[in-house]
Amino acid sequence: MALSKKSLSAPCCVQKLFLPPTKLPHCIRHRQWKLRASQSPYSASSEVSSDALEQALGEEEEVLLSEEDFSSLPIGIPKGFFVVKQYTFSAEKDFDWSQLGIDPKDAERLDLSPRNVSLPIALMMADPIDFPSFSRARKACRKGNVLIHRGALKMDEKTPESTIFDPLMCVRGRVGDRLYPGDTVGKQVRIGSGYFPVLNYKKPPFELPVIIEDDHWALVNKPAGIVVYNQRNGGHGIMTVRAALPFVLAPPKVGTISVLRRPASVHRLDKPTSGILCIAKTKPAMLCLSRQFHDRIVKKTYFAVINGIPTYSNESKISSKTAYELGVDVDPNDLDDWQLIDSPLDEKKAVTVWRVVRSIKSLHANDGYLTLVELKPKTGRYHQLRRHMAWVCQRPLVGDDEYDGGTESAMRFRDRGLFLCSTR
Numbered sequence: 001m002a003l004s005k006k007s008l009s010a011p012c013c014v015q016k017l018f019l020p021p022t023k024l025p026h027c028i029r030h031r032q033w034k035l036r037a038s039q040s041p042y043s044a045s046s047e048v049s050s051d052a053l054e055q056a057l058g059e060e061e062e063v064l065l066s067e068e069d070f071s072s073l074p075i076g077i078p079k080g081f082f083v084v085k086q087y088t089f090s091a092e093k094d095f096d097w098s099q100l101g102i103d104p105k106d107a108e109r110l111d112l113s114p115r116n117v118s119l120p121i122a123l124m125m126a127d128p129i130d131f132p133s134f135s136r137a138r139k140a141c142r143k144g145n146v147l148i149h150r151g152a153l154k155m156d157e158k159t160p161e162s163t164i165f166d167p168l169m170c171v172r173g174r175v176g177d178r179l180y181p182g183d184t185v186g187k188q189v190r191i192g193s194g195y196f197p198v199l200n201y202k203k204p205p206f207e208l209p210v211i212i213e214d215d216h217w218a219l220v221n222k223p224a225g226i227v228v229y230n231q232r233n234g235g236h237g238i239m240t241v242r243a244a245l246p247f248v249l250a251p252p253k254v255g256t257i258s259v260l261r262r263p264a265s266v267h268r269l270d271k272p273t274s275g276i277l278c279i280a281k282t283k284p285a286m287l288c289l290s291r292q293f294h295d296r297i298v299k300k301t302y303f304a305v306i307n308g309i310p311t312y313s314n315e316s317k318i319s320s321k322t323a324y325e326l327g328v329d330v331d332p333n334d335l336d337d338w339q340l341i342d343s344p345l346d347e348k349k350a351v352t353v354w355r356v357v358r359s360i361k362s363l364h365a366n367d368g369y370l371t372l373v374e375l376k377p378k379t380g381r382y383h384q385l386r387r388h389m390a391w392v393c394q395r396p397l398v399g400d401d402e403y404d405g406g407t408e409s410a411m412r413f414r415d416r417g418l419f420l421c422s423t424r
Helices: 024-029 050-058 067-072 104-109 119-126 134-142 241-248 283-294 320-326 384-392 408-416
Strands: 013-017 081-089 146-149 162-164 170-172 184-190 210-213 217-222 259-265 274-282 302-307 317-319 337-342 351-361 369-377 420-422
Touching (some): 081 119, 119 146, 210 274, 217 241, 259 283, 274 283, 302 408, 320 351
Antiparallel strands (some): 081 184, 302 369, 302 420, 317 337
């Protein structure tokens, strides 16, 4: 379907903002946020004063809805959602989608008529900025961010305007829903209420230390032997990081916009791996952090104990400056040398930068030594660090029952778990 993304007018629709025109998505697109302990620029919410909001965003301070403004927002569906923008379609005017550039065949396929259109098309007509494409409008419907009110809104006794959404006349908009003249559509978001939803299970019986957190994101120290989340037919029950998060993290403050129903991990660590795990509490944080992980902006550091003395050559030696230029988290002014592994895995490029930190004697280890190494992966292939150490350096990680070769030395360490930790 060929749809135009140019700015469109919607004479059959009246748009009303409950929040200032400075929208959160704009702040996300134009602000770079790195993992650090400073104040988050998503301080994801808005005040009714547009000038105050713009000033606060410029200073990267936290912006929240006041209790008065928070209580004045129309209530959405389900509980916890509030309408931040509404689109009222005139009962006297027909729908006009001609400016969207929809092909007549597509219009016939979508069963569009002057008095009856699909919800995604109505959203594109009403707000081409927030819904510039058919896929964007469909995505908003699938995520439950659209509320349909059949007929006119109720009159607010405090103001001479019709702004009250009658729950009996409201439904959460779905992609296949139809819209008629006189209907009102609300754009709704989940706003923090100061608590997580009631859980129907007890706190998981393991510790999950919190390293740092604010209203939008957190870092936790994942213990070894615990999965991040339940996979299909995983059978882990409540023994997951995701199940434990509501018990260890503080909920976002009241008025925080676009909060997640429950905190969720942005990335994952293997079950036997311990260390730092990044958590998102709000949708903007999840979006921006996920993008940083996807684009390799976030740089990771691991420490591991190797069974033996790893093999390497002078040809694989690189300086700290070269390692820094490769894109890993290394001080370019450091005088220490690093080792480079550039060995494809599963027919895909895989690069790991590593160095020996120290070695200690061990009666049961290969070569009579256990070696502590620092690992910095540039790529993120499946079991990359474990396979590179075992296959390229010929020395597996201690406790790695999948790649240790099953030797007598390896079997002595298996019951102690995998010695691999994400530290930064």
